Amino acid sequence: MAVKTNFSSNNLKDILCNYNLGELVFSNPITKGTVQTNFFIKTTTRKLVFRYYENRTKESVLFEINLINYLQEKKYPCPTPLCNNYGHFIGIYDDKPYVLFSFIEGEHIENPTNNQKKQLIRKVAELHNITKGFKSDLSQYRLNYNVEQCEKLAKESAEKINTFNSQEKLKWYIYQLNQLALPSSLPKGICHSDFHFSNVLFHNDEFKALIDFDDANYTFLTFDLVCMMEPFKSTFDWDTWDKFSLEDDVFDFSKAKKVVLEYSQYRPLNEFEKIHLFDLMKFGILIDCIWYFERGKVNDFFEKRKIDYLDKLGRENFYQELFG
Structure with missing residues (x-):
């Protein structure tokens, strides 16, 4: 259910009048995705993707467009x-921004092969090489992943839920944020932050494109890396975690390595990044916790259990598992 705003053929024809892209032949809603509204469009001259931003300011979208144009140059x-x-690049319809993108031929692979996984990892590393130190005055309009932003969002979530459990969870959350060691010397740049299979395109087994930079933001470069690592066993998940005891081994570092x-x-x-990958792993879990703040009781819930297991393992053992 990705289409939150319906666009008739006449609506899209009116929008296309602002472009020199030919006449509308047909359009179809794109059902993959969960936040923004997307339509596939075919005109008399080419194929397009119409993206309507349901919850982004024009400045936030402009950051994304400037970033993509920068990546195109590279x-x-x-x-x-x-x-x-x-x-x-940005139009406005009913007070919300939209952008037309070129359509890229390719497939979304839900279960990629090892070769396809390697290609994605390489492209993520290349993305970070390109965007390391990327500066933009528009960064302030994005949801940048940092400790201050996380505390702010957690407070907003706790206040919105407004229960004893949410207030107690907030105390735990702030304590965990304060335990993180994330020195300012850690390299920062732009992370994509969402490698769901629907955001990666392959064609004939070759990496074709990384799409949907809606969550891209200025943060620690290794944030994307920990998102891809996932050192926890596949059987340990949000709907199975309570079947495990604190004495169980829930780690499988083979994929992460x-x-x-x-x-x-x-x-x-660099060595700093290796040492603090432990903290970035916990940081990623705490970001997930924001999106599911209402889920679970404060004494024991999925994200807390993951943090507890990491603390039990310890920073040195985590480092040795990956780099020893």
Whole structure:
């Protein structure tokens, strides 16, 4: 259910009048995705993707477009935003921004092969090489992943839920944030932050493009790396965690090690990044906790259990499992 706003053929024809892209032939809603509304469009001259931003400001979208244009200049494989007849990439419909992108031929692979996984890891490392230190005055309009932002969002979630459990969970959350060691020397840049299979395109077994930079933000570069690592066993998940005891071994570092080794071929980690990968792993879990703040009781819930297991393992053992 990705289409939250319906667009008739006449609506899309009116929008296309602002572009030199031919006449509308047909359009179909794109059902993959969960936040923004997307339509596939075929005109008399080309194929397009119409993206309607349901919950983003124009400034936030402009950050995304400027980033994508920068990546295009560096020959990075991603969609091309299209300019309208007035020289603008962003249009406004019913007070919300939209962008037309070139359509990229490819497939979304739900269960990628090892070769496809390696290609994605390489492209993520290349993304980080390109965007390391990327600066934009529009970054302030994005949801940048940092400790201050997380505390703010957690407080908002606790206040919105407004229960004893949410207030107690907030205390636990702030305590955990304060335990993180994330020195300012850790490299920062733009992370994509959402490698769901629907955001990666392959064609004939070859990586074609990384799409949907809706969650891209300025943060620690290793944030994307820990998102791909996932050192927890596949059987340990949000709907099975309570079947495990604190004495159980829930780690399987084989996948995580492969991800780190592959990534490091294209962007070697410095020693600071290796040491604090433990903290970034916990940081990623705490970000997940924000999106599911209402889930679980404060004394024991999925994200807390993951943090507890990591603390039990310890920073040194975590490091040795990956780099020893």
